[in-house]
Amino acid sequence: MSGCDATEDDGLILSGTVDDSLGLLLRLDVEGNTLWTRTYSAIGTNDVGTFGSSWIIEFLDVAAIGDSGYVVVGSGDAQGSQGRQNIIMRLDSSGDHLWGGSRGTIYYDVFAYVDPIDAVTVLVGGRTGGLSTSRATLERFNITTGLQIGGLAGHWGYSQPLAIDRADDGGYVLAGTLDFGFSSFVVKSDASFDTLWTIDWDNFSARTIVGLADGSVIAAGDTVVMRILPNGQMDWSKQLHVGDGAITDMDVLPDGTILLAGWSDPADSYSWLVRLDQAGAVVGTQRYGDTGVMYRVSQLELLSGNHLRLIGTAGVDSVLVIATESSGALGTCSYPALIYSLNSFTLLPAGVLSVTTPVAEPLYQVATTGLTAYTPNTIVCAGDVPWSASGTVFADADLDGSLDAGESGFPFGAISVSPGNGLFFTNGQGLFDFHTMVMDTYTLSHVGPGPWWQLTTAPSYTVQFTINDSTFTDLDFGYTPAIDTTSLVGSITTSAFSCSGASQTHIGVLNQGTTTPQGVVSLALDTLVSFLGSNPPPDSIIGGSVYWSFDSLGWYQLWQQVLSLNMPGFLNLGDTIRSTLVVWADDGNGTLAAVDTALWEEVITCAYDPNDKLVTPKGSGPYGAIPFDTEWLTYTIRFQNTGNDTATTVVIEDLLSNDLDHGSLQVLGYSHPISGLNIGSGGLATFRFDNIQLPDSNVNEPASHGFVKFRVRMHPGLPHLTEITNNVGIYFDLNPPAITNTVLNTIVDCAQAQLDPQIYDQGSGWLFAYTFFMDTMVYTYQWFVDGTEISGANTADHVATVTGEYTVQLVDAYGCNFLSDPVQVIITSIDTPGAGQVTIAPNPMYDQAVVIFSETLTTHHRIELVDVSGRVARSLKPSGRTLTIQREGLGAGAYLLRVMHAEALIATQRIVLR
Template identity: 30%
Template sequence: MSNIYPCDLDGDGDLDVLAACWSNFSWYANNGSGVFGPAQVIEFSSDRPFAIVAGDMDTDGDQDVLVSTIYTDELNLYANNGNGQFGSAYLVAGIGATNPVQSFMADINGDGMRDVVVVFSGDNKVSWFAKAADGTTGPRQVVTTVTGMRSAHAADADGDGDTDLFSIYSSGLGLSLNNGTGTFGPRQTLGNMSALHDIASGDIDGDGDVDLLYGMVDVNGLKIALNNGNGTFVIPAVDNPTASQRFGSMLVDVDADGDLDMVHGDPSEDRYEWYANDGTGGFGPVQTIGTVTASTINAILWKDLNGDGLKDLVAATDDDARIVWFPNLGSGSFGPEQSGITLNGARGVDVADMDGDGDLDIAATSFSGGGVYYALNNGSGVFGTPVLITGASNGPIHLIADDMDGDGDPDLIVTANLGDQVDWYENYFGSAYRLEGTLYHDLNADGAYDANEPGAVWYTVQSTPFTSTPLTGPDGGFEFLVDPGSYSITALTGNPLWQISSVPSTYEVDLTATDPVATGLDLGITAVVDTSVINPSFTSAAGVCSEPVNQWISYANRGTRIEHGRVELDLDPLLTFNSATPAPDLVVGSHLEWNFEDLTYEEVRAITLNVTRPSANFIGDTLNALLSVLRMDAMDNVTDTFTNAWSEVILCSYDPNDKLVTPRGEGNTGIVDIGTPYLDYTIRFQNTGAAPAQDIILRDHLDPSIDPNRMEVLGYSHQPTRIVIEVGQELVVHFDGINLPDSSADLVASQGFITFRTPLRAGLPDATCVENQALIFFDLNEPVITNTVVNTLVDCSLFTAEVSYLGEGQLTASAGTSYQWYLNGVAIPGATEDNYDATTTGQYAVVTTSNYICVAESDPVFVSINGIEEQGTNALRITPNPARDQAVLQSEDVLHPNSWIELLDPQGRVVTSMRGTGSHTMVLDVSKLSTGLYVLRFIDADGVSKAQRLVVE
């Protein structure tokens, strides 16, 4: 994604999102509550759309779209018909233009309509295109040309009421004055300024015109250009060569005296500084606001954090992993540094009243950790512990707080440059708007929720429009935090054995300011069939050799009966059983048994074992275990057996926090059959910190190939307090208040896990890659990022093997990774290359393996070797040979009517066949054959064959 732009494209009063990607540009319709529909492609393009902006180009009251492209060096206009439907592109800029890097709109010719200004770095030109009332544009008009063109800026530099253009290039700053009709004078060089950056503008000297504040990356000092009022500048009017590079420069009124002062960060001096303006553009000496250890200053904000009416300085850096603020005491004095929040890699920072209490809170991103956080202000500038909003943002580099959904509170818009995406997070802080209910088992099928009916656990409940998808909790309860509006609520059990029985089956709810909460949205389910399904799973904690570890047996009732029976486990003899909770009812060597009763609907039971792992002498061996759950009827007869096989290669080192997938598949890409119905994922976690972890949160972006609405929970070490699927198929699992010990205090108890089943979507194509990775948060620490597990879905029925005969005994196989050649059905020793030189007449075939480990066998190809005539030089003779139209076959033996004569092409395919004539000769018609080499094969009545080559010219 190269650029986004918010605007109302469909004229419904809310902000939609316009996005330019490398291959297309699209827009996403906002439904009014901040929920966006699917991408609506305006146009596919292979020309690398880059800059994108919207404006009313044809003065018809709607937002049209301007797009610049890199490869074709064009700027195109797409006219909006008023409801988000776009016509074909109108070319705005393209003739003689290369590499447009910036475009914006300004009234250049003074006709009251905004024209299009474009900067081209390829031919180093600033150009403009006059816009007509219908949105069409005139020819390109060049304002100025200079090597190293980077950007432009529009302002009335000479105070004559029109728009002049500043041009910024690699070696300086230029100004082109407008005569009022779009004709520009020659570019005036304002100064030779290398690597210009951090430009701010405003009336610095109080004379009513536009002055400039600027700095350069590789030249010391912050500089000011004062406007004489006629578009000429004193450069530099202020130059501080004793200071080095400045970042985050601003023009703000620090001392509240009505003029603009300079504020910036100076990483070389480890401090934030300001310069007081005397009102005439004269600046006093540098004044230190506060010190900081920072080689990179990521953000400087000017906001009132303590509510005293004075704006304070808020700053974030990478180096000391903090966001701090300095209270403004008035008259340009600042108090000592105040701690905001501690956050590694803080990049995007903004302040807004997140909780609606009248003060400004802090929101920030952690670029290194991938998290988005907020910290609440108590009203006096003291901030609470940062609260994680999401940990799955890939490289969040920028954050702003703004009201995306028009509900009056600030939401967070996060730009993640490593993930090539922009996300926004709805603010539900203190929301009075809630939807609550219970999914229950309607035991008497009366459609009503009775007091004795149990909750249905870990099923998904869905709202339309989408907000999130919570899974019902341990009591079957669910809750949505939403905005005012209309909602449909229904359950998606994901289990075909159950169906909705309650009336209504879907709730239609309107939330308003006077009626903000809807409760009693209870949904009942009844069994479709009477059957037993128990899903067993076996999980082992990771550990070193010869040390004790925990292993967990889980068995979940996914059927429609309340069950009893027996759990049996056959451990690998290399594991030493120490204990289990609950204790087994029977232990015979490595065989353990537990009886169970009253396993109710969706119930997940766990057995925790403690075993000792093998010694290092067994590194590389494989441990195995077989778990069986035996379901019994009322007479204790075993009616069903459900099994789960476990294996693990013995290692003496381990990753304490990791991700596992079953089936693992073959090879590094985890190859599994295209018909695989689901993937089971296990997230294992261990607290390796120095103190107990009170809360643990798992965040897992499920692959788009997974259907999250049919997810099942198979087992866990600790019962989750909440499971929800958020926007973008992000699975979030909360373990609140579990007080997980640290590994130094209790190694075995410091570990845990959750296992869940994720069905795959129907109709996935061959070679679909399904990836998964999790983030594990221990309290407020940076997330632990697990390994990535990969599966590739392969349809081996699409893989075929073919043999081509090139003549002269040369055979070649179709593409594969390994080969085995066969002669007359018998493997040829050593024939394992993609080609083979045949030396014996016979039927040749090849078995080929693909890079996805699919195996296919080719059809056989008959090859006749020239030495076959050694049976008799006159056994078969063809004259003439080469032949053009006809040839005569002569045979020592009679060509009996029960014999066959065949012609085979170089690929071994039969192109023509005929019966014998009953004589020693036969005329062959070859006039319709393509030129080339053929094999004539004679097969007598006893199946004995002879062959001869024939060349057709």
């Protein structure tokens, strides 16, 4: 990662380059959870002309602009360019492209650093010019217009920037190297880019700088740190004895404490944080990393409350983020003690530098396309984290508000935590354990199980972690039934299977009611599937149905059975398996009533993806259309170890849509015990299976499979055609993730579609159905006469053959059907529509009209609107038999619509605009 910035919510935005060709952005929340990751390619215009191929692009730095998005700087090149071209881009808060530009000149132009000034302005550091005339630059850009609004440029041979800063006194600071890197400089200017002082050295490179409110500057690099007074004179300079290592970044706390981050490289590479007072004396140190671990911190970000984030790499190329409080303490990590000292160090300036104003050249347009990717969260500091809070969510049988022996816990109950706005869940016994690496005050609240329950304890707890108060226990949430209700949820899950042979199937019943009923589960198997057995065996088998019974199922307890089924063979390829599970509850008097039904429906393909995602309801059509009043979406994640060794840990990361109520998540089944479940503030749900010991498929194929099934409510009132997509990344130990297919559901509320199909009677019995959405939606058609369906009449037009009242029904791709108003047709003769016939409806038109052609038009045709002066007011390219004309600035009056084929006129029609 080459750049980063703290976001308004105390998260991070990180920038970098992957595969030496794609820009990368990584967005983390305050707890370090990955919200999204995107890679970018770019197309645009350089200084030698237009090109259509993707750039080789690198992102060098990024700045967060409040909550409105980001500005990214870097460089790129493409075929035909004479070298790297600088790039500046504006992205929204989701990483989507808003605008971008490049201002390349001769050779290897780069924007390397960006720092926000205010909501519409950023400070950008870079280099411009040719090989022998390269100059370091510092410029302001308006991020709304993309225009440069002032700056400065070093008038020195082959200079390039190493650091920039918008000083707290309103001025600007630029540091970099000269003469091919053999010397270095620092320039301080005021807010108008008028130079206040310059300084350069032959034996020091300032790689990080901070401008203070009193006008002084702290500069650090290599192993040296110094303070420069407002007049450009040296106050003090010190050398940090860190062995073979370097200072990589720096910041200053409000109280003046200087924070230096860097790394050292003895037998193992480790990172450190050193705190200095305002006079440069060491007041504290921290080390990160241990034997066999290579941590290299390159950047430091200061968050609200003086919390810190240290960013770098772990190992070869894994992203490393370390979260600490202001002292850098991580708590009980097993890192050895670290003591660093400072000695005085003398630096002699080499001269005074000349500074000029850079040319404000216009930007060429550059566009980016972003692809969403998965990045695993990095776990730092093995062992216990310093601050924790624990408790139990339980059924308070005696209503005394305290957890007593024998009172059962609620498995997988959601606990919300603030700040952070994340959710973590109890384990299978109702216990929760909240850990954090940030010393702060937190509020923990249980997300209630529903209106059937009432609390007997406090609804929330506030814990304030300090150095002396690091652990809170017995933060219990007790519930008792408010009303008696029986609610059982059944589920059936099969492992992915190929044709023939045995396959594992799990059936389950979750008790989410306030009673503890006994009951019966029946599974009616498809005739293509045969039952091989279960452990324990079923109570009975009658025909194709298998029965089990359960006794007194506890509150939020899950009853599960594992079955072995024999699957059909190749002769049934393409057939659909349909099996039904029914849950029966005993009313206490021996009478059974069906309370829930689950359906297993799967097409036999004789092939499968070992890792996949399923959703129920699947929905209809290619868009997965579901009714707007659907309450739950049930997701099943299936995985299989197809490697060459046993998997010890499996982690599933599932980015849930914001259109779902994350706190409503209910676990309905799993193949192995879930050791951890949490949902970050951005909706990333993480399921952990620690010590799963999942064998590889070559050793034990049936046991190499696993799954987790859960359901989550949709937010009410979602608008028509809201799309909810979902896929997951599955991690087997330390391997790259397996990315599943993406499932799609589309919310359909036909009442919101507001489609008004109409019939245009073109005379002589030729009828045409049209709607103003025909260009953007695919419909199926059915014509009726006097209410009776006309067989085979299923196209947009219809030639009436009998006198009567005609209607047409349109069905869109989401299953919504619409019936037109009737049109009375009186047949005196039957004409076939002639070639070149054109109809416009409505005519006259106001905002839009549909043009209907009697024959299919191709790309060789064009439509022209000609005004009364003979001028072509608009030229359109048709496709098919309809075309929608949008007014979009056309003035009122009469126009001639011409249909052209090449240069031949084949049809005309008059149209009037009101």
